[in-house]
Amino acid sequence: xxxxxxxxxxxTPGEVLGKASDLKAGxxxxxxxxxxxxxxxxxxxxxxxxxxxxxxxxxxxxxVTGHKAHGAVPEPGSVVIARITKVMARMASADIMCVGPKxxxxxFTGIIRQQxxxxxxxxxxxxxxxxxxxxxxxxxxxxxxxxxxxxxxxAKNELGVVSAESMAGATMVPISWxxxxxxxxxxxxxxxxxxxxx
Amino acid sequence: MEIDRADGRxxxxxxxxxxxxxxxxxxxxxxSWSQGETKVLAAVYGPKAGTKKNENPEKACIEVIWKxxxxxxxxxxxxxxxxxxxxxxxxxxxxxxxxxxxxxxxxVVNDDGALLPCAINAACAAxxxxxxxxxxxxxxICCCLAESGYVILDPNKLEEQKMKAFVYLVFPNPILSVLxxxxxxxxxxxxxxxxxxxxxxxxxSVDDYLHCLERGxxxxxxxxxxxxxxxxxxxxxxxxxxx
Numbered sequence: 001x002x003x004x005x006x007x008x009x010x011x012t013p014g015e016v017l018g019k020a021s022d023l024k025a026g027x028x029x030x031x032x033x034x035x036x037x038x039x040x041x042x043x044x045x046x047x048x049x050x051x052x053x054x055x056x057x058x059x060x061x062x063x064v065t066g067h068k069a070h071g072a073v074p075e076p077g078s079v080v081i082a083r084i085t086k087v088m089a090r091m092a093s094a095d096i097m098c099v100g101p102k103x104x105x106x107x108f109t110g111i112i113r114q115q116x117x118x119x120x121x122x123x124x125x126x127x128x129x130x131x132x133x134x135x136x137x138x139x140x141x142x143x144x145x146x147x148x149x150x151x152x153x154x155a156k157n158e159l160g161v162v163s164a165e166s167m168a169g170a171t172m173v174p175i176s177w178x179x180x181x182x183x184x185x186x187x188x189x190x191x192x193x194x195x196x197x198x
Numbered sequence: 199m200e201i202d203r204a205d206g207r208x209x210x211x212x213x214x215x216x217x218x219x220x221x222x223x224x225x226x227x228x229x230s231w232s233q234g235e236t237k238v239l240a241a242v243y244g245p246k247a248g249t250k251k252n253e254n255p256e257k258a259c260i261e262v263i264w265k266x267x268x269x270x271x272x273x274x275x276x277x278x279x280x281x282x283x284x285x286x287x288x289x290x291x292x293x294x295x296x297x298x299x300x301x302x303x304x305x306v307v308n309d310d311g312a313l314l315p316c317a318i319n320a321a322c323a324a325x326x327x328x329x330x331x332x333x334x335x336x337x338x339i340c341c342c343l344a345e346s347g348y349v350i351l352d353p354n355k356l357e358e359q360k361m362k363a364f365v366y367l368v369f370p371n372p373i374l375s376v377l378x379x380x381x382x383x384x385x386x387x388x389x390x391x392x393x394x395x396x397x398x399x400x401x402x403s404v405d406d407y408l409h410c411l412e413r414g415x416x417x418x419x420x421x422x423x424x425x426x427x428x429x430x431x432x433x434x435x436x437x438x439x440x441x
Contacts, residue, residue, distance in 0.1 A: 012429050013289075013371075030333070042331060043429045073245050075295075108247040144296060
């Protein structure tokens with residue numbers, strides 16, 4: 001996808017960017033359903049991105065870029081980095097720190113339920129052998145959950161604990177999918193480890 | 199009928215406008231808006247996790263907190279909060295960040311008439327500064343009706359107190375389009391955005407109200423143009439703040 005030059009005029013919210021039949025709404029724009037028109041939703045520069053030739057939908061995407069962005073907000077399907085704050089028998093609580101590559105400005109809380117820790121033998125999961133408070137985990141946002149917390153999942157190979165401290169205070173290294181080892185003492189601890197290099 | 203105003207303005211003349219954005223460090227977005235001696239500071243915090251009680255968690259929630267210049271918050275301020283909340287809810291894209299709350303703190307710096315329109319304009323500029331997605335901008339104006347039946351725009355405190363009735367009007371910004379002219383017409387008519395909010399105080403006839411509406415809409419184009427220009431001129435050039 002390449003951007004076309006000469007389409008860089010500044011727009012403000014509510015300005016018409018084009019017709020939905022000709023353009024796809026990207027970041028900083030939206031389609032009004034009553035008239036199928038694409039409008040700007042942010043203040044910034046209008047840019048049109050041409051689609052790859054192999055895509056079936058050959059409409060270019062219009063975006064409004066260069067604006068000051070608000071902090072990242074978790075949404076279903078996004079991969080987040082979170083710190084475990086509390087581990088209970090049936091669930092673990094975590095504070096979301098990053099959504100994709102962006103850090104959050106506000107505190108968002110997530111919960112990992114017992115059935116969402118791993119994909120296999122979900123009824124045999126021991127939460128205390130999967131996470132400990134202070135662990136940094138990579139997780140997938142399943143849903144908005146309730147008003148208090150987002151529902152997170154680590155039920156994929158590439159999801160789980162990415163960084164953890166041992167009792168001795170050193171950062172442990174993963175030695176298997178379920179174990180991490182302290183480099184100072186050699187002691188192993190149980191974790192739901194994220195696949196390295198993912 | 200031409201009338202004399204204490205400050206020498208014509209009936210349709212607005213007080214000098216000033217707007218500045220990104221003036222508070224800790225807020226996610228902020229703006230100050232002044233019309234003559236009336237000045238309001240607005241700060242936006244959020245989106246924060248979770249919605250308020252009795253709010254739809256599948257949509258974003260808007261929370262407005264009004265801070266008077268002095269003293270405690272009273273009934274008029276509570277009403278202002280409610281009007282502001284409903285106005286801002288109608289211009290924000292609430293489906294973009296569901297189950298989140300965005301707080302707008304409105305601090306009155308000085309009140310010399312037309313306070314609510316000034317606050318709405320400040321809040322709108324602050325939302326833009328915070329990068330909150332909006333359907334369109336909103337511009338607010340106050341129209342006053344005197345005992346003799348003439349209409350004046352953007353009154354100061356003294357004029358407001360002398361008037362028989364006044365109306366606060368909030369309009370969406372007129373459509374600017376990159377499309378060729380005529381392509382946005384509905385049934386041969388130019389597509390009208392309409393009105394977002396209308397709050398009346400005092401007694402006025404339907405004809406007087408429609409006259410105020412007409413005068414307010416004409417003046418809103420100037421306000422909208424000023425708001426657009428001030429937003430565009432303060433667009434961040436450094437990519438560190440860019441989304």
